[in-house]
Amino acid sequence: MCCAGRRELFCQLMVNPKLCRNKKKIIEELKHFDIAHPEVQQLRILVHGPVGAGKSSFISSIASVFRGRMVQAALVDAGSGTSFTTKFKSVKFKDKERNVLPFVISDIMGLEDAEVAGAPTDDLVMALEGHLKDGYLFNPAGSVQKEDQFYNSCPTLNDTVHCLVSVLPGDKIGMMNDDQVHTVIQKLREIRLKASALTIPQVIVMTMADKACPEVNKDLRMIYRSKKIKEKMLECQNKLGVTTNYIYPVKNYHEETELRDDVDILLLSALKGILNFANDHVEEKLDD
Numbered sequence: 095m096c097c098a099g100r101r102e103l104f105c106q107l108m109v110n111p112k113l114c115r116n117k118k119k120i121i122e123e124l125k126h127f128d129i130a131h132p133e134v135q136q137l138r139i140l141v142h143g144p145v146g147a148g149k150s151s152f153i154s155s156i157a158s159v160f161r162g163r164m165v166q167a168a169l170v171d172a173g174s175g176t177s178f179t180t181k182f183k184s185v186k187f188k189d190k191e192r193n194v195l196p197f198v199i200s201d202i203m204g205l206e207d208a209e210v211a212g213a214p215t216d217d218l219v220m221a222l223e224g225h226l227k228d229g230y231l232f233n234p235a236g237s238v239q240k241e242d243q244f245y246n247s248c249p250t251l252n253d254t255v256h257c258l259v260s261v262l263p264g265d266k267i268g269m270m271n272d273d274q275v276h277t278v279i280q281k282l283r284e285i286r287l288k289a290s291a292l293t294i295p296q297v298i299v300m301t302m303a304d305k306a307c308p309e310v311n312k313d314l315r316m317i318y319r320s321k322k323i324k325e326k327m328l329e330c331q332n333k334l335g336v337t338t339n340y341i342y343p344v345k346n347y348h349e350e351t352e353l354r355d356d357v358d359i360l361l362l363s364a365l366k367g368i369l370n371f372a373n374d375h376v377e378e379k380l381d382d
């Protein structure tokens with residue numbers, strides 16, 4: 095869907111009296127998502143991006159929306175600095191009745207500058223191809239070995255990644271330096287190229303929309319009207335080469351103790367887009 099179309103849809107969804115009903119409708123739709131390939135039990139999403147971009151918060155926010163309460167599905171690092179996530183972990187989601195949902199999101203260690211510890215690019219490629227098993231501990235000194243107990247030598251379509259999500263912080267995207275060869279952006283681009291070669295669809299989730307624009311911070315409904323957000327989305331497009339119709343601005347839960355319908359709808363719209371692209375990918379495999 096183009097950006098203008100998404101803005102229209104979002105404005106309709108955000109009409110106050112209908113907010114809660116609309117939210118429930120999308121939740122039901124995604125809970126019973128019809129996966130296009132009979133061999134795929136759950137759509138597999140891989141999130142990657144710089145440390146502190148909000149990857150773990152995004153996963154926990156999605157888990158919270160479906161559980162109807164705050165959930166810590168992935169460990170969020172409140173301090174800034176080195177990466178908190180060191181294990182390859184596929185988060186499963188449950189609804190209020192504890193039914194398992196038809197998608198998983200894999201969280202990985204952040205991508206830092208070359209000098210600092212980070213997940214080696216080769217490991218991310220291994221994850222895309224389905225070679226990494228849950229529990230694999232990232233080792234900044236080198237990538238997974240074939241003898242490793244967490245190496246999957248024969249991945250099926252059920253193990254491979256069906257959509258790659260680059261998580262970028264909307265408030266800091268302009269400050270990211272892309273001059274040097276080994277910058278975060280360079281690493282992100284390398285992984286994107288590999289995903290393209292594997293025909294895996296790619297999406298950007300732009301977090302921190304509340305920090306990127308004061309108007310949006312006051313009223314989340316301004317997100318698709320805000321010039322600042324549009325600017326940041328264009329910066330993401332220029333930096334990574336993903337066009338704005340594949341970029342979803344969101345605000346994660348970070349300090350709230352109760353859920354908010356407006357935050358939920360925005361997160362659900364992003365997830366719906368991601369799952370649709372992931373499903374297109376598995377459908378293509380079926381056609382092949």
Ligand SMILES: Nc1nc2c(ncn2[C@@H]2O[C@H](COP(=O)(O)OP(=O)(O)O)[C@@H](O)[C@H]2O)c(=O)[nH]1
Pocket residue numbers: 143144145146147148149150151152169170171172173177178179204301302303304305344345346347348349
């Ligand atoms: N204001 C704001 N803070 C956020 C948002 N997403 C994450 N954070 C905060 O940013 C910090 C880093 O988030 P985290 O999810 O650990 O990032 P990760 O390293 O990419 O997994 C944490 O303090 C979060 O609470 C957001 O959308 N808005």
Ligand SMILES: [Mg+2]
Pocket residue numbers: 149150151169170171178179
């Ligand atoms: Mg994390």
